[in-house]
Amino acid sequence: MSLINRIVNKAGVDNEFRSRLLEDPKAAIKEEFGLRFDEDQEIEVHEETDTTTHLVLPPKDKLSVAERAEAKTGSTSLDFLKKTMYDPAPPKRPTTDRKERAYSDPDDLDLLARAGRESIIRGLQFLRSTVTENGAWHCIRFNVGDPNVPRHFERPPFISAFCALALQRSKEPLARKLFAQSKNYVVNTMEYPGFWRYYRHLPLDLDSSSLCSMVIDSHPWIGLGRNLPRMLANRDNNGLFLTWVLSEEEPSVVAPFRIETDPVVNANIIAYVGDVPATKIAQHWLKEMIEKGANLEDASKWYPDPASIYYAIARTTLRVQLGSEEFPSLLAERILSLRDEAGEFKDVLQAAQAVVALHNIGQLNQLNVQQQIANFIASQQEDGSWPELLACGDQSLRFGIVGQIGHGSESVTSAFCVEALECLMETLKN
Numbered sequence: 001m002s003l004i005n006r007i008v009n010k011a012g013v014d015n016e017f018r019s020r021l022l023e024d025p026k027a028a029i030k031e032e033f034g035l036r037f038d039e040d041q042e043i044e045v046h047e048e049t050d051t052t053t054h055l056v057l058p059p060k061d062k063l064s065v066a067e068r069a070e071a072k073t074g075s076t077s078l079d080f081l082k083k084t085m086y087d088p089a090p091p092k093r094p095t096t097d098r099k100e101r102a103y104s105d106p107d108d109l110d111l112l113a114r115a116g117r118e119s120i121i122r123g124l125q126f127l128r129s130t131v132t133e134n135g136a137w138h139c140i141r142f143n144v145g146d147p148n149v150p151r152h153f154e155r156p157p158f159i160s161a162f163c164a165l166a167l168q169r170s171k172e173p174l175a176r177k178l179f180a181q182s183k184n185y186v187v188n189t190m191e192y193p194g195f196w197r198y199y200r201h202l203p204l205d206l207d208s209s210s211l212c213s214m215v216i217d218s219h220p221w222i223g224l225g226r227n228l229p230r231m232l233a234n235r236d237n238n239g240l241f242l243t244w245v246l247s248e249e250e251p252s253v254v255a256p257f258r259i260e261t262d263p264v265v266n267a268n269i270i271a272y273v274g275d276v277p278a279t280k281i282a283q284h285w286l287k288e289m290i291e292k293g294a295n296l297e298d299a300s301k302w303y304p305d306p307a308s309i310y311y312a313i314a315r316t317t318l319r320v321q322l323g324s325e326e327f328p329s330l331l332a333e334r335i336l337s338l339r340d341e342a343g344e345f346k347d348v349l350q351a352a353q354a355v356v357a358l359h360n361i362g363q364l365n366q367l368n369v370q371q372q373i374a375n376f377i378a379s380q381q382e383d384g385s386w387p388e389l390l391a392c393g394d395q396s397l398r399f400g401i402v403g404q405i406g407h408g409s410e411s412v413t414s415a416f417c418v419e420a421l422e423c424l425m426e427t428l429k430n
Contacts, residue, residue, distance in 0.1 A: 002224070002225040002228055002229075003033060003035070003223065003224050003225050004224050004225060004226070006033070007021070007029065007032075007033070007224075010032065017032060021045050022045050022047060025043040025044070025045045026042075026043055029043070035218075035223050036218055037218055037219070037220055037223060038218050038219060041218075041219060041220050043220055058192045058193070059192050061191075062191070063200070067200075071200045071201050071251055072250070072251045084154055084156070084199045084200060084201070085141070085152040085153070085154060086152065086153040086154065086155065087152075087153055088150055088151065088152055088153075089140045089141075089142075089151040089152055089153050089409075090151075091151070092142075092151075092388050093381075093387070093388065093410070095381065095387040106370040106371050106373065106374035107370065109370070109428065112370055112373055112374065112428070113425065113428060113429070115373075115377055116373045116376075116377065116421055116424065116425050116428070117425065119376065119377045119380055119421060120170065120172060120418055120421050120422065120425070121172065121174070122380065122384035123380065123384050123385070123386070123414050123417060123418045123421075124167075124170070124172055124174040124175055124178065124384075124418060125174065125384050126383055126384035126385045126410075126411075126414055127167075127178055127411060127414055127415065127418075128174060128177075128178065130409075130410075130411045131178055131181060131182070131411070132155070132181075132185075133181070134181070134184065134185050134188070135160060135180075135181035135182040135183065135184045135185030135186070136155040136160055136185050137155065137159045137160045137162075137163050137164075137182065137411055137412070137415075138153050138154075138155060138159075138409055138411055139153070139154050139155070139156070139159040139391075139407050139408065139409050139411070139412060140152070140153060140154070140388065140407070140408060140409045141153075141154050141405065141406075141407055142405075142406050142407075142408075143404055143405060143406070144390065144393070144404050144405075144406040145404035146404070154407075156198045156199065156208070157185065157186050157189040157190075157196045157208060157212055158196065158198050158207065158208040158211060158212070159407070159412065160182045160185050160186055160215075161182070161186055161196075161208070161211040161212040161214070161215045162211055162391075162412070162415075163182070163411065163412055163415035163416075164178070164179050164182035164183065164186070164215050164415075165211060165214060165215060166356075166415040166416050166418065166419040167179050167182075167415055167418060167419065168215075169419050169422045169423070170418060170419070170422050175418070179215075182215065183215055183216055186212045186215050186216050187216050187219060189212075190212065190216070190219075190221070191204065192221070192226075193221050193226035193227050193230075194209065194213060194219075194221040194222050194226050194227030195209045195227055195230070195245065196208040196209050196212045201251055202244075202251060203244045203245055203246050203250040203251050204244070204245040204250060205243050205244055205245060205265075206231060206234060206241055206242070206243055206244075206245060206265055206268075206269055207243055207262070207264070207265045207268060207302065209227065209231065209245070210231075210265070210268040210269045210271070210272040210273075211268055211272075213227065213272050214271065214272050228273065230245065231245075231269065231273065232273065232276070232278040232279075235278070235281075236261055238261075238281065239280075239281030239282070240261040240266060240281060240282055240285060241261065241265060241266045241269045241282055242260075242261060243260060243261075243262055243265050243301075243302075260301045262300050262301055262302055262303075263285075263286060263289060263296070263299055263300055263309050263312070263313070264300055264302065264303045264308060264309055264312040265302075266282040266285065266286060267286055267309075267312035267313045267315070267316045268312055268315075268316075269282065270282055270283060270286075270316045270319070270320055271312070271315050271316040271318070271319050271320075274319050274320060275319070275320045275321075279320075283320060283322055286313055286316070286322055287322045287323040287327065290313065290322075290323070290327065290330055290331050290334060291323060291327070291330055293334065296309050301394055302392050302393065302394065303392050304390070304392075304393070305346075305349075305350055305353075305390075306334075306338060307335070307338055307345075307349075307350040307353040307354050307357070308353060308391075308392070310331065310334060310335045310353070310354070310357045311353040311354075311356060311357045313331065313357075314331060314335075314356070314357035314358070314360040314361050315357075315360055317331075317360060317361055318360055328361040328362060328363055329363065331357070331361055331363075332358055332361060332363035332366055335354050335357055335358055335363075336354075336366060336367075338350065338354060347387075347389055348375075348376065348379040348386055348387065348389070348413065348417060349386075349389040349390075349391065349408075349413050349416060349417075351372070351375065351376070351420070352376070352413075352416040352417045352419065352420035353416060353420075355367065355372060355420040355423055355424060356416070356419050356420050356423050359423035359424075359426075359427070364423060364424070364427050365427070369424050369427050369428055370428070372420075372424055373421065373424045373425070373428065376417055376420060376421050376424070379417070380417070381410075384414075385410040385411070385413070385414050386410065386413040386414045386417045387410065387413060388408055388409050388410045388412075388413060389408050389413050390406045390407075390408045391407055391408040391409075391412045391413070392406075392407050392408070393405050393406035393407045393408075
C-alpha cells in the first residue's frame with residue numbers, strides 16, 4: 001500500500017490525526033510515518049464534503065507544446081540530439097602507468113589511513129571543479145568503435161544521480177555539499193509525478209527514474225510514492241521491469257529499445273521500491289542469475305562490465321534479502337572471479353565497483369584492504385581525479401541500429417573511487 005493510501009486510510013479512522021493533518025501536514029506525516037520533507041516543499045491537504053469536490057491539476061509541463069512535439073520525433077532526430085550536447089569534450093587524457101607511481105608502504109596503517117583520507121579529499125576537490133553550481137555532473141558521450149567521432153559533454157540527470165549516490169556514503173563536508181547541489185539539479189529536471197529521461201528526445205526511463213528518486217527521497221512526490229503506480233506497472237509479460245516507460249504522449253523509439261529487461265535497471269527499481277509484491281519476480285530473476293552463475297557479459301544493454309551488475313545487485317541487498325544466507329558469499333565469488341591471474345581487476349572503475357559491492361554484502365574482508373587502498377592512491381592523477389573509463393552505454397549493434405555509444409568521464413570514475421575508498425577506510429578503521 002502506498003504512503004498516500006496509508007495516510008488517507010488513517011485520516012479516515014483517526015480524527016485526531018485528521019485534524020493535525022489538515023492543520024500542519026508535514027508535521028503530522030513526520031510524526032506518524034517518520035518521513036521528512038525538504039524545507040522548500042509545501043503540502044496542502046484539502047477535505048472534500050458532500051457539496052465540495054476538489055480537482056487537482058498536475059503542474060504545467062516544463063517544456064512548451066512546441067518543444068514537446070519536437071521531442072516526439074524520436075531517436076532518429078539528430079538535430080534534437082545535438083541540443084543535449086554541450087561544448088565538445090577534449091581528447092581523452094593519457095594516464096600514467098600505476099606501477100610508475102605505486103604507493104610505497106601499504107603496511108604502515110596510520111600512514112595509509114592518512115594517505116587514504118587525503119586521496120578522498122583531493123578527489124572531492126577535483127569534483128568540485130567539474131560539477132556545475134546547479135549540480136549537473138559532466139559526462140562525455142563518445143563512440144567506442146570510432147575514435148574519430150567527436151566527443152561531447154552531456155549533463156543528463158541520470159549521471160548526476162548515478163554519481164551523487166556514490167558520494168552519499170562520504171561524511172566529508174565537501175561530499176555533502178556536492179550531494180546537495182546534485183539533489184537540486186535532479187529536482188529541477190524531474191517530470192511529474194516523479195520521472196526522468198536521459199535525453200529529451202527519448203522516453204521516460206526507469207533507470208534514470210529509480211536512481212533520481214533515491215537521491216531526492218525527501219521530495220513529496222517521491223516520499224509519498226506518486227510515481228510508484230506507473231513504475232510498478234511498467235513490466236513485461238514475465239513480470240520483469242522494462243527500461244522505457246512508453247505511452248502515446250512519449251517519443252516513439254524503435255522497437256528494439258522496448259524489448260530488453262536489464263538486470264541493473266531491475267536491481268535499481270527494487271532498491272528504490274523495496275520488497276513489495278510487484279518486485280518479487282524481478283528479485284527471483286536476479287537471485288537465480290547469481291546462484292546459477294549466469295554469464296553476464298551480454299546480460300545488460302547499458303552496462304557492459306559485469307561489475308556494474310554486481311554493484312547494482314549488491315546495493316539492492318541493503319534493502320531486500322534476495323536469496324538465502326549463502327547468497328552474499330555466492331555474489332562475492334562472482335565478483336572476485338572478475339580478477340585476472342595476478343589478482344587484479346581490469347581497471348580502477350571495475351575495482352571501485354567491486355570494492356563497494358563486496359562492502360555492501362559484508363564480504364570486503366576477502367580482499368587485501370591495505371593493498372586496495374594503495375592501488376587507488378597510486379591510480380589517482382595529479383589533479384585529484386581518476387582516469388576516464390567507460391561507465392555505461394550500448395556497446396553493440398545487437399539491440400538495434402544505434403550502437404557503440406559510450407558514456408564516462410574522469411568525474412564519473414572519481415565518484416566511484418571516492419566511494420570505494422570510503423568503504424576501504426571504514427574497514428581499515430575497524
